Amino acid sequence: MKALIFDGQLTLQQVPDPVPKKGEALIRVRYSSICNTDLEIIQGYMGYKGILGHEFAGEVVSKESKFFGKDVVGEINIACGKCYLCKTGRKTHCINRTVMGIFEHPGCFAGYIVLPEANLHVIPANVDMPTAALTEPLAAALEIFEQTKIKPTDNVFIFGAGKLGLLIAQVFRLSGCEYTLYDINPWKVEFAKGLGLSAALPEAIGADQKAEICVDCTGNPKGIETALSHLYPCGKLILKTTVANPAKLNLNKIVMNEFNIIGSRCGVFEPALSLLSQKLIDVEPMITKVFPFDELVEAFQFAAQPDTIKALIRH
Incomplete structure (x- = not known):
């Protein structure tokens, strides 16, 4: 698959498709969105190198998954479920966590991503994928x-x-x-x-x-x-x-x-999806421009402009 890699500079590269483990799902990314955190990472924040991106909407394509065929969004913190913080309801602060596209877990600026099924939420039928791609910041x-x-x-x-x-x-x-x-x-x-x-x-x-x-x-x-x-x-x-x-x-x-x-940082996805489904929050005017996947590097330059609100990527 093709993915946007940051290793000191941004480049689109061919990389192997990810393979889900037990309890994980393979997701074909349909839309993704550039966040300020992505812009900070390429300036050195977190010291992350790898596939960027953490705001997305996609379709589960692994037949073994209970979400197979469903359109989903995914929470970005991958928790162990076993540490003290996980057991006391603070999974987003898991001692052993990885964070999609930010810390030790490949991001969503790619053809496919893998996430635990526990992180996935089905997109309501009346919410389109470009809108759903902004679930993560709304949850925040x-x-x-x-x-x-x-x-x-x-x-x-x-x-x-x-x-x-x-x-x-x-x-x-x-x-x-x-x-x-x-x-x-x-x-x-x-x-x-x-x-x-x-x-x-x-x-x-x-x-x-x-x-x-x-x-x-x-x-x-x-x-x-x-x-x-x-x-x-x-x-x-x-x-x-x-x-x-x-x-x-x-x-x-x-x-x-x-x-x-x-x-304050990450939030719960279900209330965000509910507000989008009820049309109580309007994100469509915030989408300044939609870029094709092959123009992701250019999209980053556009996203950094002061009159850009949100740059969306169509995969």
Whole structure:
């Protein structure tokens, strides 16, 4: 099969088809999506080398699998199921885990992938594959609501109107919270408004204006500083994107104001698929361009542009 390999540079190469073990399924990838994490990996994040990609939708083609013939999406963390964290309900933090396309497990920018059947979820019949390919980031957005209690009376500031910030804003809109999505890029602010979201440039925030919850989706230390400066005492700062470079934080300010800082990453797929099936979350306008598989290297260049929301790959 053909796959996108990163070994210091991005190249499409012919590699052997993967072979599923017992309890695993072979999946023909139909659509995949480029994530910010993919862009960070090719800049050296995680030190990963191999087949990239972790957002996908595909069809199970291994006849031995109970999912044979089904269209599926897959959770990216491959857990051992035996360690302390797995046994206490924290499989996404499994001590022995691998992570598809990120850490010691081949990714989905390929003709086929192999995943444990336990990781698979059937795509609802009324959800098309391009939409389903964005299940993983939507699940990550929903994880905020799994981790912390959100009240309808909470006011929320979301920083960073990229793909994840847009999804998080859509989820908060459903919650009934008063929220605003901020970004330094005027184009992204207008794009968010086009989705019917409350959005503005950061300079629109008054110096003394604060929120009960701030969500950082910038992946930038300055974004985190901005979020902290607009948080009420005892408020919650949710860090939703990785910051590849070291960040300095004023710990005294955090302690004195009793801020709650919450790291947040992967989420549960079933609620995400349900929202997509009910048409409560709209991802279609976020797909800036669909590339054929053979143009994956060019798609990475496109995905890195500031006016790109989401680059999708048709396999």
